[in-house]
Amino acid sequence: MPILSLDINPPIAALGPQRQPQLCYALLTIGAAGATAAQAVNWAFVADASRSMRIPILDEAQFRAIIRDGGAQETLIDGVPVWQLAASLPPELKATVKSPLDHVARALHALLERLDSADRFALVACAEQALVLVESAPGDGRELLVRGIDELRQVNLGDATDLSTGLRLGLDQLRHGRSSHRTDRLVLLTDGFTEVPEKCLELAARAAAEGVAISTFGLGGEFQEALLTRIADATGGQARLVRRAEDI
Known part of the structure; x- marks a missing residue:
């Protein structure tokens, strides 16, 4: 665990006695001994690509x-x-x-700028069916990852939503990129209702057993908030409500 150190210069303020208020400046340097670099992350993103996600806002x-x-x-x-x-x-x-899916793609592009070769990134789109757009790949492979994100806006997987198909493929991709040097994280983004919520909870239990934290983002105001919260709670992830898609 890092040990914090404080260095104050000057260590003692030399001020003469005066009747008026006095001001003294000091330089405070904070350091950490034994600090380690942030652990790499094995990411899998599952994006709802159903018809409602394509409706312009x-x-x-x-x-x-x-x-x-x-x-x-x-x-x-x-x-x-x-x-x-x-x-x-x-x-x-x-x-x-822009549509909610446009804003999801923009957020994923922004994330790419923070990845390096130690991280892994996978992207799955889902609606009635699910499709892996980016198989688990090193985070510094920008060209491959950008192509996959751009496909997210074009892919047609049906109008309905079955999030369990996307979660299943997302977990598969995490297994491909798994390493003792990386933390497994799955992020689910949706604006609607899934047809088989019980399957999502079964997959969440499986993810928890594998040490995978699932964070969920509910977009807009019409989605299964209770389900997304249960998925996140069961795996040690976070459930986020995003009223405006541009705030992703």
């Missing part, structure tokens, strides 16, 4: 403009009034708005 002004131009109409689904787009977004708007 519009602000109120943009949405009102679409309604004003007749581009959206109100309808009832299961007795609930909702707005549906009547046509594709105008090209100038489509070029600027």
Whole structure:
């Protein structure tokens, strides 16, 4: 365990007696003896790539403009009034708005800048099915990792969501990159509801037995918060609620 050391210069403040308040500056140097470098991480990211993750996020002004131009109409689904787009977004708007999946890809690109050759990185996309986009690879293989992240925006794995398929492949990839010199971490990102939550909990129990911590990110406001929290708690990970996808 590192031992902290403090060095104060000057060690004693030499101030003469005065009636007025006095100010003395000192240089404080903090050091750590026996400190070790941060342990490398064996990462696996599982991203929900279902249809809902691809829907562009519009602000109120943009949405009102679409309604004003007749581009959206109100309808009832299961007795609930909702707005549906009547046509594709105008090209100038489509070029600027982002979907939750776009924000996930941006966050993954930012993470790559922090990886080095000792780390491992794997990426899995899932919806009705799951697909490994980046097999476990060294963290400094930027070109390979960037290609896989870019595929995340294009892959079509169905409209529904079965997170268990992604978790299973993610755990498989962690096993490929496992080493006593690395910590296993799996990150799950989703905005919806999985069809078979019990399978996710079974996989979480298996991950915990292998020493894998799963952290979950629930995007928006419509997802299985209780399930994601149970997955994280069972494995020693963290459950995060992300109201705005751009905050990932």
